[in-house]
Amino acid sequence: MKSNNLRSIAQTTFLFLLFAISFLLVIITPAAVTQVRGAETMQLDRTSGLNLIQEARNLSNEGRFQEVAPLLQQAAAMFERQGDRLNQAMALSNLAATLAQLQGWDEAEQVINTSLSVLKSQPKSAEQMRILAQTQDIQAQLQMERGQVQAALDTWTQASKLYQQINANEQFTQTQINQSRAWEALGLYPRACKTLLNALKLQSETCRFSKEALASWQNRSASRQNIQAMNALGQVLRVLGQLEQSERALKAGLAAAQKLNLTQEQAAIYLNLGNTKRAFANESISETEEKNQFERSALEYYTKAAQMSTRKETRMQAQVNQFSLLLDGEKRSEAEALWRSIQSEISEIPSNRAGLYTQINLAQNLLKLAMRERESGRVGEWGSEGNAVSISANLQSLLWREIEEMLDRALGKAKRLGDRRILAYILGIQGRLWEVQQQQVEAENLTNQALSLAPPFEFPEVAYELLWQMGRLRKAQGDIEAAVGYYSQAVNILSSLRADLVTIQSQVQFSFRESVEPIYRELVGLLLEGEGKVTDRAKLKLARQTIESLQLAELDNFFQDACADVKARIIDEVDRTAAVIYPIILSDRLEVIVSVPDRPLRHYNTAKSKAELESIFKRARVSLRRTAFEQERLPLAQQLYDLLIRPVEKDLAASDVKTLVFVLDGYLRNVPMAILHDGQKYLIEKYSIALTPGLQLLESRPLTQVRLRALTGALTEARQGFPALPAVASEVEQISSAVPADTLINQQFITQELQAQINKIPFPVVHLATHGQFSSKASETFILTWDERINVKQLDRLLRSRSQEKKAPIELLVLSACETAAGDDRAALGLAGIAIRSGARSTLATLWQVNDESTSIVMAEFYRELTKPGISKAEALRNAQLKLLRNPQYQNPYFWAPFVLVGNWQ
Secondary structure, three states: OOOOOOOOOOOOOHHHHHHHHHHOOOOOOOOOOOOOOOHHHHHHHHHHHHHHHHHHHHHHHOOOHHHHHHHHHHHHHHHHHHOOHHHHHHHHHHHHHHHHHOOOHHHHHHHHHHHHHHHHOOOOOHHHHHHHHHHHHHHHHHHHHOOOHHHHHHHHHHHHHHHHHOOOHHHHHHHHHHHHHHHHHOOOHHHHHHHHHHHOOOOOOOOOOOHHHHHHHHHOOOOHHHHHHHHHHHHHHHHOOOHHHHHHHHHHHHHHHHHOOOHHHHHHHHHHHHHHHHHHHHHOOOOOHHHHHHHHHHHHHHHHHHHHOOOHHHHHHHHHHHHHHHHHOOOHHHHHHHHHHHHHHHHHOOOOHHHHHHHHHHHHHHHHHHHHHHHHOOEEEEOOOOOEEEHHHHHHHHHHHHHHHHHHHHHHHHHHHOOHHHHHHHHHHHHHHHHHOOOHHHHHHHHHHHHHHOOOOOOHHHHHHHHHHHHHHHHHOOOHHHHHHHHHHHHHHHHHHHHHHHOOOOOOOOOHHHHOHHHHHHHHHHHOOOOOOOOOHHHHHHHHHHHHHHHHHHHHHHHOOOOOOOOOOOHHHHOOOEEEEEEEEOOOOEEEEEEOOOOOOEEEEEOOOHHHHHHHHHHHHHOOOOOOOHHHHHHHHHHHHHHHOHHHHHHHHHOOOOEEEEOOOHHHHHOOHHHOEOOOOEHHHOOEEEEOOOHHHOOOOOOOOOOOOEEEEEOOOOEOOEOOOOHHHHHHHHHHHHOOEEEEEHHHOOHHHHHHHHHHOOOOEEEEEEEEEEOOOHHHOEEEOOOOEEEHHHHHHHHHHHHHOOOOOOOEEEEEEEEEOOOOOOOHHHHHHHHHHOOOOEEEEEOOOOOOHHHHHHHHHHHHHHOOOOOOHHHHHHHHHHHHHOOHHHOOHHHHOOEEEEEOOO
């Protein structure tokens, strides 16, 4: 329930908008009045009722809802006496909306049901259908506010059908916007996106729009309604990871709102722009000026939103988001100052759904601030007796009280609202508050209460964090078995959610690295406790399964969807001459699990902190530069060998293992395993080496012996700001001499032609010798063609188009001259992503560019080796690398080490 990646909440209180629409409905005069009353009395009642409606509308426009409710009650009673059922129902529906604005949720629900009952008793007519649709609209708003999302969606669907029947186009469009909010709340963001695109007449087969379509929308006369829809679209696109499209949509909506001088709409859009800019900053691969600029822009947008907003909830959302961003940016003093400035307004935050989520986010961030204060232990002021007073301790105490009071207030409001999901969130944070203060009993009681409100089958996105919290609490009490049980339940929920992970928490802040990844690592840590003495095979198997599940979850998060089908497999089923090595980096140690055919799993560990381990890995990677001396490189390569291989080297030697398959973790993915050194030899001199994100992701079918034929795409000339690759010409020539090949080079190597060739002939090998980059962001993982950059998702569609036509899949994808993004600690995720998403059974790539003759030698030898009968891809690559290693000119690992094989090594 905490994060630094914002998922903003609904930007507009639609209830207020609905009041305005309702009050503008034409007052219907019944065709005949059947009550036995004097005509003059009835006319007086009707006139008085209309006057009360007009007065209520004026007060509503001024926000004086306390005064509106009695007037509507009187009007409904007068219309009832007159027998004017349609006007009675209309007055009741407006009364329900007004009571909801006053947080009288139960009363509002009773009144709206009465209104619906009255309407359904009346003959069907255009007027009856219009008021019924409007009343259903308000009912859906109430259901949405109270967490009854599916019911709200169903009710809006009924209302939209009525609006279509009576040709109420504007109201129909509004229900589409409202339905998109329900789809969002259900986590179905692609559906929400398509609904909004339809409402805006930006129809698209995918959840994208062209610049031309957006320009056409801007040229049309925009309305407040369409501007709100464009703002909602910008929010949905951000959650889907389409940040450029999100920014374009929001800026188009902002321009339209400025043109119409719609102040609140501008504020709401500025808030979303801030969130999108923050998402850009979160995706920046390192602490760069670009990242800082994104954060500065986000802060500026939040400030504008707070200054312009005419609604308290929007203003508070902007300030809370600003507070969170300052806190995550380590600008603690600024964050504290902002918090003090908004303290007095906290109690005024509305008690609706949006307001409660604002309080939840604020409480989470205050808790984060309190914990950082405790960690820092700042001392700076002097007491009256000359004793140092801890500023941090004083602030902590104040923060604990403030968080506790805020959550207590929010809990009372949430109980009145009746949204169990929100109640569970609040109780969960209260449990967390007691947890960090080491009050275990109170923390466990509150967490159990939250779980009773949010069972996994109903609210999995809430339950998994609560189960994680229970696991931590049991671990703190020394009950490891119970802790493992809770952690395992949390991981099982995450595995079932998969594609929904990036959207499950649209109402609260979410970060994969804070809210998901630690659960897997902490479970592995619990399963493998005991300094290498774990003998429970079930625990080792569960630990291995957890590591593979983490790898899959990271790829899902990388792509923002579930990127691959999985099937549980063991190494014996895949290759009886291969061993799989699973290193996993924990906070206090490195754990390694080794799977060897026909032998029980074993594991070993090294007690080093995560920071120490990453320092070793990064220094090892830096030592692989061309100018590094052997005295720098070899000790680090030997240290890696000692960490990963030394404890199991005798088992490997005794098991006739020929191939080592690594499922690498964290920064270790950026280090080629071939360079590990036992003091006498490099690892590549003893074994073939391959990488995989996990056995469950391997192509299940054995490699079919096929006649090798390659499609080669290559760039030798400078293009799109990238330098020339003159050695590529020799590389392509040598490949053609080793295997039959069709080549697209320079101007021929365009995306359209590459697509045509892939679809035309079932090449088993696709070799792309061009610039490319692997990054921790899908949008920044790309290969370069003559005419454009093809990112990993586009490459996925391009390469998979052949398999969709039931042609043979690609056996091998080779990406020559690509490299991991500089400064990106998780860049190799992009390589794993391409390997999985391309549909190729195996991918050969380079971790850094070696733009000289050495690449040509490796590639030519690799293809020659592949033509030999019975040789695996891993063996072919090993032999090619050894040829380079034994050449005195290229003995430096800089030349032969960057080549890695990912996927099926057979």
